[in-house]
Amino acid sequence: MLREEILAGRLQGGSPVREHEVAERLGVSRTPVREAVSRLVAEGLLLKDGNRTAHVFRPSLAELLEIYEIRTPLESLAARLACESPDEEFLDALETAGDALRAARPGIDWARKHEAFHLCLLAGSRRPRLTALVRTLRVQSEPYVRFAVAFDFELREQARQDHLEIIQLARRSAAEEVERRVRAHLTATVTRVSALLDSHQVPAPGAAPAEP
Structure with a gap:
Protein backbone atom coordinates (compact mmCIF):
# COMPACT_ATOMS: atom_id res chain seq x y z
CA MET A 1 0.00 0.00 0.00
CA LEU A 2 2.73 2.49 0.92
CA ARG A 3 4.65 1.73 -2.25
CA GLU A 4 1.58 2.28 -4.41
CA GLU A 5 0.82 5.56 -2.64
CA ILE A 6 4.36 6.82 -3.34
CA LEU A 7 4.40 5.73 -6.98
CA ALA A 8 0.95 7.21 -7.58
CA GLY A 9 2.04 10.53 -6.09
CA ARG A 10 -0.44 10.42 -3.23
CA LEU A 11 2.48 10.78 -0.83
CA GLN A 12 4.41 13.83 -1.97
CA GLY A 13 8.20 14.01 -2.18
CA GLY A 14 9.66 15.04 1.15
CA SER A 15 6.60 14.00 3.13
CA PRO A 16 7.34 12.29 6.47
CA VAL A 17 6.22 8.69 6.88
CA ARG A 18 5.61 8.05 10.57
CA GLU A 19 5.04 4.40 11.36
CA HIS A 20 2.43 4.91 14.05
CA GLU A 21 0.39 7.25 11.82
CA VAL A 22 0.48 4.84 8.88
CA ALA A 23 -0.46 1.89 11.11
CA GLU A 24 -3.42 3.81 12.52
CA ARG A 25 -4.56 4.96 9.08
CA LEU A 26 -4.37 1.46 7.59
CA GLY A 27 -5.73 -0.27 10.67
CA VAL A 28 -2.73 -2.59 11.10
CA SER A 29 -0.03 -3.11 13.71
CA ARG A 30 3.27 -1.25 13.49
CA THR A 31 5.24 -4.42 12.70
CA PRO A 32 4.18 -4.78 9.03
CA VAL A 33 4.49 -1.02 8.59
CA ARG A 34 8.02 -1.09 9.99
CA GLU A 35 8.89 -3.92 7.59
CA ALA A 36 7.37 -2.04 4.67
CA VAL A 37 9.32 1.11 5.53
CA SER A 38 12.56 -0.89 5.68
CA ARG A 39 11.89 -2.37 2.24
CA LEU A 40 11.07 1.03 0.75
CA VAL A 41 14.23 2.54 2.23
CA ALA A 42 16.20 -0.28 0.59
CA GLU A 43 14.45 0.47 -2.73
CA GLY A 44 15.23 4.17 -2.47
CA LEU A 45 11.59 5.25 -2.39
CA LEU A 46 12.00 6.37 1.20
CA LEU A 47 15.04 8.04 2.72
CA LYS A 48 15.99 7.63 6.36
CA ASP A 49 18.95 9.10 8.20
CA GLY A 50 19.81 7.04 11.28
CA ASN A 51 16.77 6.46 13.46
CA ARG A 52 14.92 9.54 12.33
CA THR A 53 11.56 9.57 10.57
CA ALA A 54 11.58 8.29 6.99
CA HIS A 55 10.70 10.75 4.23
CA VAL A 56 9.45 10.16 0.69
CA PHE A 57 12.27 10.53 -1.81
CA ARG A 58 12.15 13.98 -3.42
CA PRO A 59 13.65 13.82 -6.92
CA SER A 60 15.51 16.87 -8.21
Whole structure:
Protein backbone atom coordinates (compact mmCIF):
# COMPACT_ATOMS: atom_id res chain seq x y z
CA MET A 1 0.00 0.00 0.00
CA LEU A 2 2.73 2.49 0.92
CA ARG A 3 4.65 1.73 -2.25
CA GLU A 4 1.58 2.28 -4.41
CA GLU A 5 0.82 5.56 -2.64
CA ILE A 6 4.36 6.82 -3.34
CA LEU A 7 4.40 5.73 -6.98
CA ALA A 8 0.95 7.21 -7.58
CA GLY A 9 2.04 10.53 -6.09
CA ARG A 10 -0.44 10.42 -3.23
CA LEU A 11 2.48 10.78 -0.83
CA GLN A 12 4.41 13.83 -1.97
CA GLY A 13 8.20 14.01 -2.18
CA GLY A 14 9.66 15.04 1.15
CA SER A 15 6.60 14.00 3.13
CA PRO A 16 7.34 12.29 6.47
CA VAL A 17 6.22 8.69 6.88
CA ARG A 18 5.61 8.05 10.57
CA GLU A 19 5.04 4.40 11.36
CA HIS A 20 2.43 4.91 14.05
CA GLU A 21 0.39 7.25 11.82
CA VAL A 22 0.48 4.84 8.88
CA ALA A 23 -0.46 1.89 11.11
CA GLU A 24 -3.42 3.81 12.52
CA ARG A 25 -4.56 4.96 9.08
CA LEU A 26 -4.37 1.46 7.59
CA GLY A 27 -5.73 -0.27 10.67
CA VAL A 28 -2.73 -2.59 11.10
CA SER A 29 -0.03 -3.11 13.71
CA ARG A 30 3.27 -1.25 13.49
CA THR A 31 5.24 -4.42 12.70
CA PRO A 32 4.18 -4.78 9.03
CA VAL A 33 4.49 -1.02 8.59
CA ARG A 34 8.02 -1.09 9.99
CA GLU A 35 8.89 -3.92 7.59
CA ALA A 36 7.37 -2.04 4.67
CA VAL A 37 9.32 1.11 5.53
CA SER A 38 12.56 -0.89 5.68
CA ARG A 39 11.89 -2.37 2.24
CA LEU A 40 11.07 1.03 0.75
CA VAL A 41 14.23 2.54 2.23
CA ALA A 42 16.20 -0.28 0.59
CA GLU A 43 14.45 0.47 -2.73
CA GLY A 44 15.23 4.17 -2.47
CA LEU A 45 11.59 5.25 -2.39
CA LEU A 46 12.00 6.37 1.20
CA LEU A 47 15.04 8.04 2.72
CA LYS A 48 15.99 7.63 6.36
CA ASP A 49 18.95 9.10 8.20
CA GLY A 50 19.81 7.04 11.28
CA ASN A 51 16.77 6.46 13.46
CA ARG A 52 14.92 9.54 12.33
CA THR A 53 11.56 9.57 10.57
CA ALA A 54 11.58 8.29 6.99
CA HIS A 55 10.70 10.75 4.23
CA VAL A 56 9.45 10.16 0.69
CA PHE A 57 12.27 10.53 -1.81
CA ARG A 58 12.15 13.98 -3.42
CA PRO A 59 13.65 13.82 -6.92
CA SER A 60 15.51 16.87 -8.21
CA LEU A 61 16.60 17.10 -11.83
CA ALA A 62 19.26 19.71 -11.03
CA GLU A 63 20.77 17.52 -8.29
CA LEU A 64 20.74 14.45 -10.53
CA LEU A 65 22.54 16.24 -13.37
CA GLU A 66 25.19 17.65 -11.05
CA ILE A 67 25.89 14.26 -9.48
CA TYR A 68 26.35 12.58 -12.87
CA GLU A 69 28.39 15.48 -14.21
CA ILE A 70 30.97 14.70 -11.52
CA ARG A 71 30.45 10.95 -11.29
CA THR A 72 30.65 10.00 -14.97
CA PRO A 73 34.29 10.98 -15.68
CA LEU A 74 35.50 9.62 -12.33
CA GLU A 75 33.72 6.27 -12.56
CA SER A 76 34.69 5.70 -16.20
CA LEU A 77 38.32 6.50 -15.26
CA ALA A 78 38.16 3.94 -12.46
CA ALA A 79 36.80 1.35 -14.90
CA ARG A 80 39.66 1.97 -17.30
CA LEU A 81 42.25 1.63 -14.54
CA ALA A 82 40.63 -1.61 -13.38
CA CYS A 83 40.92 -3.15 -16.84
CA GLU A 84 44.40 -2.03 -17.88
CA SER A 85 46.08 -5.04 -16.30
CA PRO A 86 43.27 -7.07 -14.75
CA ASP A 87 44.19 -10.20 -12.84
CA GLU A 88 42.15 -13.39 -12.92
CA GLU A 89 40.79 -12.88 -9.42
CA PHE A 90 39.26 -9.52 -10.40
CA LEU A 91 37.85 -10.86 -13.67
CA ASP A 92 36.29 -13.87 -11.94
CA ALA A 93 34.76 -11.62 -9.28
CA LEU A 94 33.35 -9.28 -11.93
CA GLU A 95 31.88 -12.19 -13.87
CA THR A 96 30.37 -13.66 -10.71
CA ALA A 97 28.79 -10.29 -9.88
CA GLY A 98 27.44 -10.10 -13.43
CA ASP A 99 25.94 -13.59 -13.20
CA ALA A 100 24.29 -12.71 -9.89
CA LEU A 101 22.84 -9.54 -11.39
CA ARG A 102 21.38 -11.35 -14.38
CA ALA A 103 19.68 -13.82 -12.03
CA ALA A 104 18.42 -11.11 -9.67
CA ARG A 105 14.74 -10.62 -8.98
CA PRO A 106 13.23 -7.21 -9.86
CA GLY A 107 13.19 -4.73 -7.00
CA ILE A 108 15.50 -4.73 -4.01
CA ASP A 109 17.38 -7.86 -5.07
CA TRP A 110 18.23 -6.31 -8.45
CA ALA A 111 19.20 -2.97 -6.91
CA ARG A 112 21.61 -4.59 -4.44
CA LYS A 113 23.25 -6.81 -7.04
CA HIS A 114 23.46 -3.93 -9.51
CA GLU A 115 25.34 -1.91 -6.90
CA ALA A 116 27.57 -4.90 -6.10
CA PHE A 117 28.57 -5.22 -9.76
CA HIS A 118 29.60 -1.59 -10.05
CA LEU A 119 31.44 -1.64 -6.74
CA CYS A 120 33.37 -4.71 -7.89
CA LEU A 121 34.44 -2.88 -11.05
CA LEU A 122 35.30 0.18 -9.01
CA ALA A 123 37.41 -1.76 -6.51
CA GLY A 124 39.45 -3.18 -9.37
CA SER A 125 40.95 0.27 -9.97
CA ARG A 126 43.02 -0.14 -6.79
CA ARG A 127 42.73 3.60 -6.20
CA PRO A 128 41.28 4.07 -2.70
CA ARG A 129 40.74 7.84 -2.96
CA LEU A 130 39.06 7.55 -6.35
CA THR A 131 36.97 4.66 -5.05
CA ALA A 132 35.85 6.67 -2.02
CA LEU A 133 34.81 9.63 -4.18
CA VAL A 134 32.81 7.51 -6.61
CA ARG A 135 31.17 5.50 -3.83
CA THR A 136 29.92 8.74 -2.27
CA LEU A 137 28.46 9.88 -5.59
CA ARG A 138 26.88 6.47 -6.16
CA VAL A 139 25.16 6.64 -2.77
CA GLN A 140 23.74 10.04 -3.74
CA SER A 141 22.51 8.90 -7.16
CA GLU A 142 21.34 5.35 -6.39
CA PRO A 143 17.88 6.43 -5.13
CA TYR A 144 17.24 8.02 -8.53
CA VAL A 145 18.15 4.80 -10.34
CA ARG A 146 16.02 2.64 -8.05
CA PHE A 147 13.14 5.07 -8.32
CA ALA A 148 13.34 5.16 -12.12
CA VAL A 149 13.58 1.37 -12.48
CA ALA A 150 10.18 1.15 -10.79
CA PHE A 151 8.78 3.01 -13.84
CA ASP A 152 11.14 2.15 -16.70
CA PHE A 153 11.67 -1.58 -17.09
CA GLU A 154 13.67 -1.03 -20.28
CA LEU A 155 16.29 0.73 -18.16
CA ARG A 156 17.00 -2.53 -16.34
CA GLU A 157 17.22 -4.49 -19.60
CA GLN A 158 19.62 -1.97 -21.14
CA ALA A 159 21.75 -2.14 -17.99
CA ARG A 160 21.89 -5.94 -18.33
CA GLN A 161 23.26 -5.66 -21.85
CA ASP A 162 25.78 -3.00 -20.84
CA HIS A 163 27.09 -5.07 -17.93
CA LEU A 164 27.56 -8.11 -20.15
CA GLU A 165 29.55 -6.04 -22.64
CA ILE A 166 31.69 -4.56 -19.86
CA ILE A 167 32.61 -8.07 -18.66
CA GLN A 168 33.52 -9.16 -22.19
CA LEU A 169 35.70 -6.09 -22.73
CA ALA A 170 37.38 -6.53 -19.35
CA ARG A 171 38.28 -10.12 -20.30
CA ARG A 172 40.09 -8.72 -23.33
CA SER A 173 41.85 -6.03 -21.23
CA ALA A 174 40.25 -3.46 -23.54
CA ALA A 175 40.62 -0.71 -20.96
CA GLU A 176 39.83 2.26 -23.18
CA GLU A 177 36.76 0.52 -24.59
CA VAL A 178 35.60 -0.27 -21.04
CA GLU A 179 36.01 3.40 -20.17
CA ARG A 180 33.88 4.43 -23.17
CA ARG A 181 31.26 1.75 -22.40
CA VAL A 182 30.93 2.82 -18.76
CA ARG A 183 30.72 6.47 -19.79
CA ALA A 184 28.00 5.63 -22.32
CA HIS A 185 26.21 3.47 -19.74
CA LEU A 186 26.13 6.29 -17.19
CA THR A 187 25.17 8.88 -19.80
CA ALA A 188 22.29 6.72 -21.01
CA THR A 189 21.12 6.18 -17.43
CA VAL A 190 21.07 9.87 -16.53
CA THR A 191 19.34 10.68 -19.83
CA ARG A 192 16.54 8.18 -19.19
CA VAL A 193 16.11 9.18 -15.54
CA SER A 194 16.16 12.88 -16.49
CA ALA A 195 13.46 12.27 -19.10
CA LEU A 196 11.26 10.61 -16.47
CA LEU A 197 11.69 13.55 -14.11
CA ASP A 198 11.33 16.19 -16.80
CA SER A 199 8.18 14.66 -18.25
CA HIS A 200 6.69 14.15 -14.77
CA GLN A 201 6.38 10.41 -15.32
CA VAL A 202 8.06 10.17 -11.92
CA PRO A 203 5.89 11.93 -9.33
CA ALA A 204 7.51 15.21 -8.35
CA PRO A 205 6.76 17.06 -5.11
CA GLY A 206 3.12 18.08 -5.20
CA ALA A 207 2.37 16.18 -8.41
CA ALA A 208 -1.10 14.77 -8.82
CA PRO A 209 -1.54 11.04 -9.38
CA ALA A 210 -1.40 9.97 -13.01
CA GLU A 211 -4.74 9.47 -14.74
CA PRO A 212 -5.67 5.80 -15.29
